Amino acid sequence: MSQDYLDFITNVKRKTGIDLALYKEAQMKRRLTSLYEKRGFKDFNDFYKAMTSDQKLFDEFLDRMTINVSEFYRNAVRWKVLQEKILPKLLKQNKRLKVWSAACSTGEEPYSLAMVLSNFMSLSDVSILATDLDSNAISRAKAGIYPERSLQEVPLDIKAKYFQKDGMFYKVEDAVKKTVTFKKQNLLADNFEQNFDLIVCRNVMIYFTDEAKDVLYHKFSRALKPGGVLFVGSTEQIFNPQTYQFETEDTFFYRKV
Ligand SMILES: C[S@@+](CC[C@H](N)C(=O)[O-])C[C@H]1O[C@@H](n2cnc3c(N)ncnc32)[C@H](O)[C@@H]1O
Numbered sequence: 009m010s011q012d013y014l015d016f017i018t019n020v021k022r023k024t025g026i027d028l029a030l031y032k033e034a035q036m037k038r039r040l041t042s043l044y045e046k047r048g049f050k051d052f053n054d055f056y057k058a059m060t061s062d063q064k065l066f067d068e069f070l071d072r073m074t075i076n077v078s079e080f081y082r083n084a085v086r087w088k089v090l091q092e093k094i095l096p097k098l099l100k101q102n103k104r105l106k107v108w109s110a111a112c113s114t115g116e117e118p119y120s121l122a123m124v125l126s127n128f129m130s131l132s133d134v135s136i137l138a139t140d141l142d143s144n145a146i147s148r149a150k151a152g153i154y155p156e157r158s159l160q161e162v163p164l165d166i167k168a169k170y171f172q173k174d175g176m177f178y179k180v181e182d183a184v185k186k187t188v189t190f191k192k193q194n195l196l197a198d199n200f201e202q203n204f205d206l207i208v209c210r211n212v213m214i215y216f217t218d219e220a221k222d223v224l225y226h227k228f229s230r231a232l233k234p235g236g237v238l239f240v241g242s243t244e245q246i247f248n249p250q251t252y253q254f255e256t257e258d259t260f261f262y263r264k265v
Pocket residue numbers: 074075076077078079082110111112113114117139140141142145193194195196209210211212241
């Protein structure tokens with residue numbers, strides 16, 4: 009690793025608690041280099057100095073390093089498995105489920121969870137924790153307003169029931185919004201709540217180093233009840249689930265033994 013990037017990592021960690029060393033290096037470096045070059049800086053050192061006195065630049069850095077792309081019912085086939093296979097089994101063990109959307113970005117994922125759960129219970133009985141590192145993403149999640157393209161995978165009956173069209177945008181119904189509690193949290197540094205029935209952590213692990221992933225899988229496993237399930241993204245299968253006391257329940261779903 010270049011000294012320039014190493015110093016940058018150290019400085020960012022001191023300032024924000026975010027450890028860029030736990031993110032895949034080549035990918036992260038590429039993203040950040042293209043940003044500082046676009047803004048006219050010559051290296052990471054220069055960029056960091058400017059960032060410390062320019063809040064807008066700092067926000068731009070945060071925005072570049074956290075990739076917020078999301079959509080409702082992302083990889084719809086998996087959400088069907090969640091609804092038809094995983095949830096009925098979880099609900100046999102417990103009538104109320106403790107559910108966490110980890111790295112929830114702009115809210116599409118926790119709101120999709122609420123909508124799926126509403127097939128089994130009244131929304132007033134649904135309660136979901138949703139966390140992300142990025143407070144800007146959380147603010148947008150709380151607003152709950154989305155462009156049409158975010159809703160492409162939403163089943164039509166759900167779209168009619170839980171969204172209100174407002175000009176070019178769609179607003180999530182208040183009854184759905186009320187089920188989700190948003191919190192800022194760094195998965196790589198902060199403690200986890202415990203006793204979850206279902207943890208959904210999708211499309212963020214791909215950015216982490218293998219070492220960071222290993223630590224996280226252990227933490228997720230400890231945060232689940234026995235019989236609880238971890239739902240991961242569609243490129244994120246765990247190759248040695250038994251290391252973490254998981255067994256494969258279905259593709260991309262792991263049950264804590
Ligand atoms: C591509 S989005 C995934 C959103 C959603 N889970 C999905 O699958 O559509 C990745 C999210 O991970 C968040 N993130 C990145 N590093 C994180 C960390 N260390 N702790 C918590 N969230 C993090 C980013 O802020 C971003 O919102």
